[in-house]
Amino acid sequence: IPYVGSQAGVTIFNFSGSGTVGGDDPAVVPNGTIVISGIDESLSYDLEFSAPCDLITLSGPAPICEPPPDYTVLVINEVDYDNAGSDTDEFVEILNTGAVDIDLTGLSLQLWNGSNTTVYNTIALDPVVLAAGDYFVVGSATVPNVDQV
Structure with a gap:
């Protein structure tokens, strides 16, 4: 998930119960990318970005992963x-x-x-x-x- 800017105190919560949040930290790195890996293909994802003055919720469908080539x-x-x-x-x-x-x-x-x-x-x-x-x-x-x- 690309983002622009940064804000001290931003935290990311993964409410989907699936996947790991990684990548750049929007609390300290301006203009970066947040990576969510290991999302279960059967679960949608719900992330919440919490900052001192704002709250953003980001949701999406379960990822569709192509099988590896045979x-x-x-x-x-x-x-x-x-x-x-x-x-x-x-x-x-x-x-x-x-x-x-x-x-x-x-x-x-x-x-x-x-x-x-x-x-x-x-x-x-x-x-x-x-x-x-x-x-x-x-x-x-x-x-x-x-x-x-």
Whole structure:
């Protein structure tokens, strides 16, 4: 909850019975943010801001939390590794087998050495949303339909 200004003596009461009030203290920090975390998804919240000359009540519905993405629907569908010779068309193709789009932001692809199980490269995936049933190709620039080089 962003706020502007501060007033000595401000106190915050959480009457919802759920959640923890934290963040900046409006009694000493001007222009800050109050954070309410851990609110039960089945309870609405009621907060009261009490100051020496004023009283503000803030209420809201129970938060709706999106479930975390199901990354298990992402599969490595096809791999073309380092073949003998001068071939430079190596790639890894990732398929979203799920029914919903998956945001690849924050995910990475690790390349492992098969002879000694050492990770020799980690590639941060581009921040794109992979549609259900779609492919994302990481490879060299010479690979047809490559999405990330």
